[in-house]
Amino acid sequence: MSIHSVRREQCHLAWDNSIPPAIRIKSGQTVTFDCVDASNGQIDASSTVATLGSLVFSRLDQVNGPVYVEEAQPGDTLQVDVLSIETGEWGWSALIPGFGLLADEFPEPELKIWKLNKDEGFAWFNEAKGIKIPLRPFAGEMGVARGVKGSYSTIPPYNTGGNIDTKHVTVGSTLFLPIEVEGALFSTGDGHAAQDDGGTAIETSIQVTVRLTIRNDRPYTKTPHFSTTASDKDEEYYCTTGVDSGSTATMSAVRHMIDFLCTEHQLKRTEAYMLCSVAGDLRLHEVVDMPNYVVGMMMPQSIFGGSS
Known part of the structure; x- marks a missing residue:
């Protein structure tokens, strides 16, 4: 099986079908993406809450790619099989003024730096209180270029994917994306070590490996669809x-x-x-x-x- 790679510096900050592809592959081939965290390196393991005041928001939520899949045509579907995800050694979560469901009630910034115990699969939220979070890594951003011309922010999701922030699209899952441009132009990024349904995450760098396959038998794929084997396993x-x-x-x-x-x-x-x-x-x-x-x-x- 042919394995290709996209480096950290091969990234972009908008969905734009005029961006030249980072690499070209054939349908069914595998690509590994090396992705920096969603702050684009502006936050590191030694950062404090003061760092949030100097964030350049136009640099956030970059994605790596795009990958041109040679057989892809508008109207086809891109099947994305998530094969592996490796997080960094640390991550971060933040309350950023003006962002989030209860932004008006939490006006002050807050930053938490997490140490990720990858061997045991958890991170301490509060060790003294015995609260720990299981690591369930996924890429918050997976998408293909839009068919319309122009530059579109990576912050909101679109019918072609992007910032779908769906924790169930993890290792062993398959994502299906509607293709609107020749070559599909797939990109990914925004690594998460854990996240709820609909909130913010433990942001982290990731290496994610996916297999990209063109499907022309799914005309009903008009928005992101996915299949997953994730279950609650009798969780209380x-x-x-x-x-x-x-x-x-x-x-x-x-x-x-x-x-x-x-x-x-x-x-x-x-x-x-x-x-x-x-x-x-x-x-x-x-x-x-x-x-x-x-x-x-x-x-x-x-x-x-x-x-x-």
Whole structure:
């Protein structure tokens, strides 16, 4: 099997179908991407919260590539088989003013540097309290170039993928992306060591290896689809809910979980909010009895009470 590679410096900060490909491959071949973290190297293991004030936001969320797949034509589907993901030795999480679901309630910056125990597959959130987070690495950004001309930010997701931030697209999973340009022009990046459904992550550098295959038998692939073998494996959760309109119910569910964590586990509100972002799961429980939704914030109980 032919293996190709994309280096760290072969990256770009926008989805633009005029960007020259970093490499060209044939359908079914394998590519390894060496990706720096989402800060583009602006945060390192010695950074403090003061570093957040000097972040250049236009440099965030770069992706590596693009990869031109020779057989790809508009209307085809790109099958992305995730074969392996290796994280760095450390990662970071941040509360950045103006960002996040409860941005108005958390106006002060906060930065956490994590040491990633890759051998045992976890990182301590708070060792004294016995709270540790299982490492479930994935690439937050996986996408192909859009068919429309122009430069489009890598921050939002599109129907062609990009910043889909889907934790289930990890090793053993398969992502399907609709191709809009010749060659597909696939790129990836934004490594995460762990993340909840819909929050921020433990940001980290990654080496990710994928197999890229052109499919012309999936005309129904109009947005990112994926298949995964991930399961909860009888995990016990504590769930808080929000009952209201969609976005309001979501915020309410998170607020209730923050209150629970502060009371039951003696966390600061900033700590509790960060823990929700890296370990909790936001899920729709009920959407048919309008105008209200029931949204749950589910916290796995296995992260508590760990021993060092």
